[in-house]
Amino acid sequence: METREQKQIRRQLDEVQGGTAEQIRLQKRITDIQFHFKQDREKAKPTRNQLIVKDTAPYMKEYDFWCKNCQIDFRAPCYRYIVHLSNDVYASWRAICPECDTQCVRHITDRLHDPYYDHSRYILRQRNIYMKDVLKDGQYGFRTLYGDPYEAFTKRKMEDELRLFEDVSGMGYKHLGRKEREEARAREELKQERLYGKG
Numbered sequence: 001m002e003t004r005e006q007k008q009i010r011r012q013l014d015e016v017q018g019g020t021a022e023q024i025r026l027q028k029r030i031t032d033i034q035f036h037f038k039q040d041r042e043k044a045k046p047t048r049n050q051l052i053v054k055d056t057a058p059y060m061k062e063y064d065f066w067c068k069n070c071q072i073d074f075r076a077p078c079y080r081y082i083v084h085l086s087n088d089v090y091a092s093w094r095a096i097c098p099e100c101d102t103q104c105v106r107h108i109t110d111r112l113h114d115p116y117y118d119h120s121r122y123i124l125r126q127r128n129i130y131m132k133d134v135l136k137d138g139q140y141g142f143r144t145l146y147g148d149p150y151e152a153f154t155k156r157k158m159e160d161e162l163r164l165f166e167d168v169s170g171m172g173y174k175h176l177g178r179k180e181r182e183e184a185r186a187r188e189e190l191k192q193e194r195l196y197g198k199g
């Protein structure tokens with residue numbers, strides 16, 4: 001025999017379970033609808049490349065190009081060339097080399113992999129200009145540009161060493177005659193020169 005309380009609980013449980021089944025059905029329907037909405041939205045959303053291309057004009061009055069054939073940099077008017085491939089778009093600028101009429105290409109999408117940056121002398125020069133500003137001592141070209149930053153220090157050190165050497169050699173050659181002493185010094189100096197260079 002169930003008590004009144006037990007009956008009430010069972011009724012509540014039945015209600016909840018029935019409600020849950022309905023809820024599950026509705027929830028599933030909502031999820032389905034949301035999923036399809038999302039899919040539609042994703043499809044309608046422009047890709048990164050599409051956004052990039054949208055920002056460009058079909059023609060440009062002037063742009064930098066590199067001709068592989070002539071190995072020259074040139075500025076020329078160019079037009080946009082678009083390729084549609086598997087739901088995406090790829091674009092480039094095309095110009096004609098004034099020297100040899102070759103078609104030259106600059107990337108609009110995927111600009112990081114534009115070979116122009118690897119070949120152009122103009123870009124190389126630009127990079128070298130900035131390279132100068134971040135050059136450190138010991139790197140190639142630093143001393144040509146800025147000289148030896150330790151010149152004074154090196155000179156002082158050499159002078160100190162020479163003085164020390166003269167003191168010591170003076171002591172060491174005391175027993176020799178003047179001519180012999182000079183010869184010995186000359187020999188020692190030559191040795192020092194070979195070791196540390198002139199000056």
Ligand SMILES: [Zn+2]
Pocket residue numbers: 067068069070071097098099100101102
């Ligand atoms: Zn050319």
